[in-house]
Amino acid sequence: MTFLPKPKVRHPSLPKNGLGLTRRDYEGGLSTLCAGCGHDSITAAIIEASWGLDVQPQDMVKLSGIGCSSKTTAYFVSGGHGFNSVHGRMPSIAMGANAANRNLTYVGVSGDGDTLSIGLGQFCHAIRRNLNMAYIIENNGVYGLTKGQFSASADVGTKAKKGEVNQQPPIDPVLLAMTLGATFVARSFSGDKQQLVPLIQAAMRHKGFALIDVLSPCVTFNDHEGSTKSYQYTREHYDAAVHADFVPFQREITAEYSEGDALPVVLHDGSRILLRKLDASYDPTDRAAASSAIQERLKKGEFLTGLLYVDTDGKEFHDVNETPAIPLNQIPHGRLSPGSAALAKVLARYR
Amino acid sequence: MTTDRVNDFAIKIATVNGTGSASANTLLMKSIFRSGIPVMGKNYFPSNIQGLPTWYEIRVTKDSYVARSGKVDIMVAMNAETYARDVREVASGGYLIYDSTWPRPALLARDDITVLCVPLAKLCNENFNGVRTRILMKNICYAGVLAALLNLDVEQIRTLLAETYAKKPALVDSNMKAITLGYEYAKANLACPLPLKVSRLEKTKGHVMIDGNTAAALGCVFAGATVAAWYPITPSTSVMDAFKSFADKMRVDPETGKKNFAFIQAEDELAAIGMVLGANWNGARAFTATSGPGVSLMNEFLGLAYYAEVPAVLFDIQRVGPSTGMPTRTQQCDILEAAYASHGDTKHVCLYPRDPEECFYFARDAFDLAERLQTPVMVMSDLDIGMNDWMCPDLKWDDNYVPDRGKVLGLQEIQKLEKFHRYLDVDGDGIPYRTLPGVHPKGAYFTRGSGHTQYGAYTEDSAEYQIVLDRLTRKFHTAKRLVPKAVVEHDPKVDIAIVAYGSSDGAVHEARDILSSHGLTTNYMRLRSFPFGEDVEKFLEAHKLVFVVEQNRDAQMRSLLTLETRVPKDKLRSLLHYSGLPISSEFIVTGVLAEVEPKVRKPEAVPAAGAKSSGGLV
Numbered sequence: 022m023t024f025l026p027k028p029k030v031r032h033p034s035l036p037k038n039g040l041g042l043t044r045r046d047y048e049g050g051l052s053t054l055c056a057g058c059g060h061d062s063i064t065a066a067i068i069e070a071s072w073g074l075d076v077q078p079q080d081m082v083k084l085s086g087i088g089c090s091s092k093t094t095a096y097f098v099s100g101g102h103g104f105n106s107v108h109g110r111m112p113s114i115a116m117g118a119n120a121a122n123r124n125l126t127y128v129g130v131s132g133d134g135d136t137l138s139i140g141l142g143q144f145c146h147a148i149r150r151n152l153n154m155a156y157i158i159e160n161n162g163v164y165g166l167t168k169g170q171f172s173a174s175a176d177v178g179t180k181a182k183k184g185e186v187n188q189q190p191p192i193d194p195v196l197l198a199m200t201l202g203a204t205f206v207a208r209s210f211s212g213d214k215q216q217l218v219p220l221i222q223a224a225m226r227h228k229g230f231a232l233i234d235v236l237s238p239c240v241t242f243n244d245h246e247g248s249t250k251s252y253q254y255t256r257e258h259y260d261a262a263v264h265a266d267f268v269p270f271q272r273e274i275t276a277e278y279s280e281g282d283a284l285p286v287v288l289h290d291g292s293r294i295l296l297r298k299l300d301a302s303y304d305p306t307d308r309a310a311a312s313s314a315i316q317e318r319l320k321k322g323e324f325l326t327g328l329l330y331v332d333t334d335g336k337e338f339h340d341v342n343e344t345p346a347i348p349l350n351q352i353p354h355g356r357l358s359p360g361s362a363a364l365a366k367v368l369a370r371y372r
Numbered sequence: 373m374t375t376d377r378v379n380d381f382a383i384k385i386a387t388v389n390g391t392g393s394a395s396a397n398t399l400l401m402k403s404i405f406r407s408g409i410p411v412m413g414k415n416y417f418p419s420n421i422q423g424l425p426t427w428y429e430i431r432v433t434k435d436s437y438v439a440r441s442g443k444v445d446i447m448v449a450m451n452a453e454t455y456a457r458d459v460r461e462v463a464s465g466g467y468l469i470y471d472s473t474w475p476r477p478a479l480l481a482r483d484d485i486t487v488l489c490v491p492l493a494k495l496c497n498e499n500f501n502g503v504r505t506r507i508l509m510k511n512i513c514y515a516g517v518l519a520a521l522l523n524l525d526v527e528q529i530r531t532l533l534a535e536t537y538a539k540k541p542a543l544v545d546s547n548m549k550a551i552t553l554g555y556e557y558a559k560a561n562l563a564c565p566l567p568l569k570v571s572r573l574e575k576t577k578g579h580v581m582i583d584g585n586t587a588a589a590l591g592c593v594f595a596g597a598t599v600a601a602w603y604p605i606t607p608s609t610s611v612m613d614a615f616k617s618f619a620d621k622m623r624v625d626p627e628t629g630k631k632n633f634a635f636i637q638a639e640d641e642l643a644a645i646g647m648v649l650g651a652n653w654n655g656a657r658a659f660t661a662t663s664g665p666g667v668s669l670m671n672e673f674l675g676l677a678y679y680a681e682v683p684a685v686l687f688d689i690q691r692v693g694p695s696t697g698m699p700t701r702t703q704q705c706d707i708l709e710a711a712y713a714s715h716g717d718t719k720h721v722c723l724y725p726r727d728p729e730e731c732f733y734f735a736r737d738a739f740d741l742a743e744r745l746q747t748p749v750m751v752m753s754d755l756d757i758g759m760n761d762w763m764c765p766d767l768k769w770d771d772n773y774v775p776d777r778g779k780v781l782g783l784q785e786i787q788k789l790e791k792f793h794r795y796l797d798v799d800g801d802g803i804p805y806r807t808l809p810g811v812h813p814k815g816a817y818f819t820r821g822s823g824h825t826q827y828g829a830y831t832e833d834s835a836e837y838q839i840v841l842d843r844l845t846r847k848f849h850t851a852k853r854l855v856p857k858a859v860v861e862h863d864p865k866v867d868i869a870i871v872a873y874g875s876s877d878g879a880v881h882e883a884r885d886i887l888s889s890h891g892l893t894t895n896y897m898r899l900r901s902f903p904f905g906e907d908v909e910k911f912l913e914a915h916k917l918v919f920v921v922e923q924n925r926d927a928q929m930r931s932l933l934t935l936e937t938r939v940p941k942d943k944l945r946s947l948l949h950y951s952g953l954p955i956s957s958e959f960i961v962t963g964v965l966a967e968v969e970p971k972v973r974k975p976e977a978v979p980a981a982g983a984k985s986s987g988g989l990v
């Protein structure tokens with residue numbers, strides 16, 4: 022792959038968002054992933070979601086670990102800082118960055134290897150802290166950069182490209198997050214942009230840890246017959262339980278939904294998610310019932326998708342820590358250092 | 373009877389962990405300190421909550437020596453399990469106090485020491501109720517015995533008790549009762565005071581007794597650290613405990629009642645350092661504290677921080693290795709691990725504080741250096757400095773201090789730029805400019821541990837990769853000018869020198885005085901930081917023979933000096949103390965005299981042949 026910068030051509034007729042920015046302003050570097058990779062569709066969905074949310078590009082912080090998925094943070098919103106850290110440790114970088122400045126939008130992109138194997142511990146603890154970030158797993162069941170080993174999300178019985186059959190049970194990030202008390206849990210498919218874009222928007226505006234597990238087929242190592250993470254298999258086995266439409270605070274709800282079939286969930290900044298239940302028996306606000314429904318379908322080899330669980334009342338890290346509204350990195354030194362008189366008082370204890 | 377030795381002796385107290393002896397020992401030490409007499413206290417404790425043997429050493433030192441002398445003049449043997457070794461350790465002519473409720477004359481027999489019998493358990497059993505209280509009071513009781521024997525001011529002790537238990541007056545009475553029991557018994561039955569005794573001086577004014585971890589935490593609070601992330605590990609935990617406790621009092625915004633700091637207990641050391649990097653990258657002053665095993669785990673992230681140029685401050689409170697080692701014993705054994713942490717070509721700035729006072733100032737300097745140089749800075753303390761109370765001059769804070777936030781471009785500076793290049797050497801000092809998230813899209817860049825160009829783009833091009841790597845070398849050269857200079861005592865007529873660092877400093881000072889009294893004058897250089905500056909090179913060049921004193925087996929600092937300076941290897945002789953106890957002056961004197969013939973021999977200052985030595989010579 023070459024790394025020629027994309028020419029920034031701005032056609033005057035390109036649609037603009039509330040900040041006067043076009044979708045091109047939310048793009049990044051040229052992708053170096055394989056042609057047809059599901060990850061590139063997710064990148065496109067993040068660009069669409071950010072543009073639609075009127076995020077100031079510099080207010081977005083993009084975080085990732087190591088792997089194909091982690092490379093993608095370079096491919097969107099080049100006006101925001103990116104931190105491509107070490108394998109499986111992105112949540113700790115995100116925690117520190119978020120502690121320093123709570124007012125930015127933190128978007129983490131990880132893979133199934135980065136999150137469920139080497140980074141499983143940090144992933145779990147970020148959920149426990151209810152770290153305020155959108156965490157997207159680009160889940161393809163396989164290690165791409167090292168050429169096709171099974172990941173921890175590979176299903177029992179799924180076949181590798183060279184014919185090996187996986188025998189170990191998978192770790193499902195959605196069920197795991199539900200168990201750990203996550204306050205926003207979603208699953209989607211890279212091929213369903215309509216579902217994915219509003220989910221990403223809601224995740225970015227949710228106060229707390231928002232997980233989106235996106236099934237994202239690997240065209241090179243895991244798109245063959247016998248794989249349960251191929252495009253074909255995913256299309257045949259995924260089933261939307263709840264459709265979420267995201268309505269930013271400033272906008273009116275369009276007349277498409279009548280009150281009856283949409284359940285509005287109000288986020289802390291006044292934005293709303295309109296949940297449309299596609300499966301009448303599914304309740305995205307009941308953790309136990311939702312978990313068991315997801316599990317039942319997994320047993321049949323099917324994926325329920327959509328915003329599977331949401332709780333807008335959870336306390337995020339800064340609520341628990343009692344940090345002020347002003348970001349810690351903007352408090353002037355004079356307010357941080359207690360000064361010589363205070364030190365003298367402290368020293369009295371040590372005489 | 374020996375002649376009087378006023379304000380110059382060492383007491384060692386052998387007890388059982390978890391029996392409340394710590395309060396008795398602190399009480400004794402503080403009352404000596406408050407009498408204006410310089411004092412040293414060292415705690416040798418087990419990695420255990422209750423039941424294993426523990427010792428406390430108090431050295432009364434009119435000459436303000438802060439290290440162990442290597443001798444024990446008075447042993448308070450409260451632990452029957454360790455009687456045999458405790459009695460062996462008393463210096464000839466010294467004293468042994470033991471609980472004679474259960475007489476052990478045969479075991480404790482030594483004809484060159486005086487055994488003082490006090491039925492401590494009997495006294496306490498007759499005067500206190502409850503098993504636990506009796507055990508605790510037995511330990512307070514020996515403090516009363518020592519008060520009588522050493523001529524300590526009992527009123528001073530009462531004042532101290534009143535301060536300690538200000539909120540629990542009942543405890544003042546019961547503790548004072550135990551003190552009095554011991555005091556009266558000694559007065560009535562023993563020859564008080566001993567020739568080893570204290571007499572008021574005026575030498576502790578303007579000083580505090582403080583441990584290095586508390587001082588380091590204070591330094592972090594005053595330097596403006598806002599994010600503290602950590603994983604508990606002995607002996608570093610009290611850095612974070614102290615930071616939390618100070619910040620809870622001094623960092624709560626009076627207007628909002630909110631906390632102007634974030635305190636995060638991480639899931640492991642990997643996460644702790646990751647959080648520190650994330651926060652520093654985003655413009656907060658963030659730090660962690662750990663020990664050797666934690667630094668091992670942090671290696672990968674330290675390499676990232678070096679290469680992606682992210683500031684970080686790390687306190688390594690060194691303990692005995694390798695592996696889990698002896699978690700409650702001291703060593704200087706992470707010197708090489710820290711200097712070269714992580715794979716690939718990496719080098720890190722390290723500071724070597726000698727005592728709690730320097731922990732305080734180095735905490736401040738570490739943040740300034742980390743942000744100026746955009747790289748991790750490790751403050752290499754150790755268990756001896758970190759967990760023992762040291763007499764230090766009052767810590768001072770300059771209210772005019774302005775933090776050095778380094779080359780961070782603000783909004784207006786970014787706006788003026790045509791294009792921002794993260795890793796370009798604009799000023800020729802090897803330090804590039806950085807920007808913070810949330811300021812301006814033009815300032816945005818991509819931070820990565822993979823190969824990058826000086827413009828911040830991904831690369832696998834050899835030449836572009838090397839440009840950045842060579843600039844990092846230049847930056848490390850710049851660091852030599854910025855880090856704390858070595859402290860040098862250099863008489864050009866003298867060609868023998870001692871080099872030491874960290875907690876060995878006090879022992880070296882005393883050892884040099886003893887060597888002088890033998891007619892052996894030495895020069896001295898105390899290393900305070902890595903990378904080594906030109907001053908270090910010059911000092912090493914100027915001497916024929918250089919003793920490198922350190923507290924590890926493998927002569928790690930000697931290795932670092934031979935790798936990073938021009939000094940020929942055979943010029944450096946190591947004196948290596950790695951028993952896990954703090955180094956003593958006696959150890960250094962013995963080591964030097966084994967190599968160099970003094971002009972005047974004073975055999976009494978040198979331990980007899982075969983005396984137990986805890987280290988070795990290389």
